[in-house]
Amino acid sequence: MRFKSLLCLSLMLLFGAVQAAEGYVPPVPHKTWFTPTLVEGKGAFCEQALKEAKAYFLTRGRWADFSMRGFEAVYGTPAQLNDGQGPLVFNTYTHPGCGGGCERYQVVASREALRDAGRWDELSRLAQQGPSPARHLSLFRRDKGGFYSIASQSDDDPGTLEINELQGDLRWGNACRIRVIPDGSALTGNVPAEVRRALSELSHASSGWSRGYGYGCGSLSPNWLRDEKRGLSTAEVYYRPWARGLSGTGDAPYAFNLVALQRWAATGVLEYRATQDYQAKMDQAIKAVAGFYKQRFGWSPQQAQAMSSMALQSAISSGMGFSSSDRNRFFPDSELALRNAILAHRPMDEIRAIEGQVRDLSIAIEYPAALEYLIERGTDVNQANAFGKTALMYAAHYNQPESARILLEQGANPNAVTVIPEDDCYYSITTRNMTALHYAARYASPALVRLLVNNGAEPFIQAHREGEEGSTPLDWLNRYTAANAEEPNPNIAPAQLAEVEALLQPPTDEALQARAKRLVLEGEKAYGAGDLKLALRKLNLAINIQPHNERALSDLSLVALRDGDLGLSLQAGQALIDSSKDARLLANAWFNQGLACDTSGSTWFFYNGTRYCRASAVYAYYQALAAHRTEARAAKLLQALQTVPDAEVYRFPFEGSEVRMVKRYGPDHSSLYLYLLHPRGLVIPAERIGWTLSSESKGIREITPSSVGREVLDDDWALTVLRRDERVDAGSLHIHPATPGGGGQ
CATH class of the missing domain: 1.25.40.10 (Tetratricopeptide repeat domain)
Known part of the structure; x- marks a missing residue:
């Protein structure tokens, strides 16, 4: 239990230290290497706007919240807004993007609510005459008269703050544009290369967290948004580290994210290594940035160190994206201490003393003694993750022949294959049907390839990626040992290639x-x-x-x-x-x-x-x-129909008998199949069933289903199956009378 106690203590101390850093009040810089500049506009108003922007630059505020003295935020109805010529309405034109996560906005002024009236064409036309769309846009009324908009992160120039004034013709005139973010050349010229390199390495080390590597998270694209946000926040570290915009509204504190990161690290060898790498890169970046702050902002060594730590932690936290639901995403709490001990390669007597059970053999793939211990405790050697990757595949991936030998001796399937996972937000998997031999051809040594083949691994199995032909392990070998390979296999020397090719040669057709x-x-x-x-x-x-x-x-x-x-x-x-x-x-x-x-x-x-x-x-x-x-x-079939819950069954009389109707979607999920269960002697022609459907566009129409088939189920019951392609209310069903000579009862 000693390891678990030490782990908890270290996390508590770390949590407390981070909390202290986040509560730290940043010092005012004695000097700055960048300050807002006026790039467009002139006159007293723009000079005042620039003066206030420079003062705001030294605060912790976000540019999305910037306002000016004498400005009052505009809210309200047309009756409350008036420019002296009559009622005024501000209609927002929204440019959609990634499910609402990166929408941009324009504001159109008019004498009536175009949006509410559904006059979208007019709203769009007027928006095209205004300033470019912006991620953040606010409206204000000036106490001296007039209406103004302040936009940041506009499409036209994301690095500027744009202030526009409403003209008499209800068009927006560009009043002032203030650069609030230094451009690339300014960064290069003022930030030493070693500092930029340290932050670049830190940003790279912090990519791929939380939701993993997947980007198929629906239209919202949260992973892409977090990457973008982390990039913007990391850049702000250089020139405005005291700003609370580094993390942004709604971001979880770094302390929370760090504890979540430690949990994520325990999910596997790759995650554990990535977290260790990140922590090392964070230490290096804090040291490099602190030196930069001391020189460029005139802070003491203690102030520079504290600010560097706070700014970097806040910037990185903005792109982590852990949530409270991630706590039990991967494994129960009882596994955490045991997982960490195995991943840290603690002594086996210490590991055996830790309570809990781990069902994931992949975390012990580089620690054969721990691997054997988990198997002894009943862990399935063929257990697979969400995309079908088994411990044997991990052994091949990490070139661990001893672990592979243990797994094969304990009955691991050498020909298990991967699948496409359902969760494409956490995972980014596009190739299926990969085997341990595919992983070995890409990552492992000839000895491990030989071990797999000698234990039944088949070289003819093909991995598949949509739109491509299948590829055997030999194909993968050729791809990852080629002279121009982007990710060459480091464990197969050119002199060994012929030997491995022979091992992976598929049989004849x-x-x-x-x-x-x-x-x-x-x-x-x-x-x-x-x-x-x-x-x-x-x-x-x-x-x-x-x-x-x-x-x-x-x-x-x-x-x-x-x-x-x-x-x-x-x-x-x-x-x-x-x-x-x-x-x-x-x-x-x-x-x-x-x-x-x-x-x-x-x-x-x-x-x-x-x-x-x-x-x-x-x-x-x-x-x-x-x-x-x-x-x-x-x-x-009869049993399935009779056990459908009563709430999903519609009953109606037909020729003196009760008919039970069950509605279910067809394979295309657009048409509906109507399963009519009725006495065997009854025949229900499709043309006898109808609904009346009324709509403004098509008027009143009669809907009649088409016939699919009829089956006798037993001595008492028969089934008539109908189909319809339009949704109607079952309560409006009616029965047409039988036509003479029609054959219907």
Whole structure:
């Protein structure tokens, strides 16, 4: 327990030190190397604006909050605003960007509310006549008369503060433009190269935190925004370190982020190394910047050190982006001390004394003794992360032959493959189906490649990236040992290349085809013997040789379902559905898909880059029955319909019988399928069902569904399936009378 106590104590001391730094009142600089300058405009008003901007520059305020004496912020209704010629309305024209995270604004003045009146064309036309859009824009009324706007981070010149005055014709006239951020040449000329280099290295070391390396976080693009914000804040360290704009409104304190960072560091070897590198770069940057502050701002060594620490911590914190929800994102609290001890390579007797359990073998991949200890305690050697990367893949990635040997001896699957993760905000993974042999060809030594091949790693498996042909481990070897490789494998010397190429040479096509047939038979034999894991390995290998092998796909969808791997079952079944013409195989695939969707309980199930179950299990069961009828499939479909919650069932009378209608989306998620469960003797023609739909654009229309099919489910019940493409209220359903000779009851 000693390590855990020391860790907690160090974090408490660090937390207290950072809190003290954040509460530090910055000294006024004795001198500055940059000050705001007037770059456009003249006259007494602009001179006063420049004077106030220079005074504001020495405060902690953000430029987005800058105002002037005698300015009152404008809020209110047209009745409250008047320029002497009548009511005045300020209409905001918004330029959208990244989900609202980087919108820019323009303000249009008019005598009426154009936005509320829906006159968007007029609003857009007037906006084009005004100043350029800006990230921050505020409106003011001057006590001496007139209306003004103050903009910062404008598209025209992000480094200036732009002050505009409303003219008599309700157009904005440029009054003053003040440079508040030094340009690149000024930075280069005033900041020593070693200081700029220290901050550049710190910024690079701090990239990729919190949400990881993914950038698919929806339209808001939070990772991109944090990178941009950290870049702006880091630049401000050079010329205005006392400003609270370094962190910005809404940013978490550095103390909070630092504790979160320590937790993030415990998620893996790469994260642990990145955090250590960051801490070293932060120490170097604080020292370099403190020397710069002492010289350029005239501060004492103690003041310069404190300001350097505060400014850099605040700037870096602006781009961290940790949140309270990240606390339990990766692992429970009980694992933290044990993870840190393993990552720090503490003595094994100390590690064994720490309570807790770790299920992630990758953190011990560089510490074979700890790896064996975790396996002894029951950790699964084939446990994988969110994108399917196993401990054996990590051993290849970090060139750890001893760890790879331990894992293989304990039953690690040498041919496990990666998948596309659902979380594309934390992860940025575009390649799937990578194996430990792919990682070894890219990162490891010939000895580790040989170890994998000798223990069953297959060189024919292809990794896939969208829009590219599949690539074998040999392809990866050639890519990462080429003379012009951007990231060359450092563990394979040119003299060893021929040896590794021979190890990674795939079999001939003829041999592979024969191998695929044997693998299917071996997989079926393993399944018959009850060994689902072995059956999955065999069938997966067969699919990697013959992706459209219908027998292998059919087997795999069933075996994966029985083993609880719903994603793999759905993927195999869908591949069969998309390619097969065999009614029996199609029926099997649809039925297994229904079972998998039922088990998952999801209508938006994600696996390896694809969404499944969008049409619900009922749709899959119906397709299975329609493709090839069996009594078991009919019974399952009936059961699925009868167990639909009452709240989701609409009942209506038809020819003296009650009909139960269940609505479910189709595969395209735009059309609706109507499943009508009714007595077997009843026939319901689609033309007998109708809805009245009324709209301003199309008037009153009669909606009639189209017929999909009819199936008898048992001695008492039948199912009629209809489809409609427009949304209507079930309560407006009505039944048309039967037409003479129409055949309907």
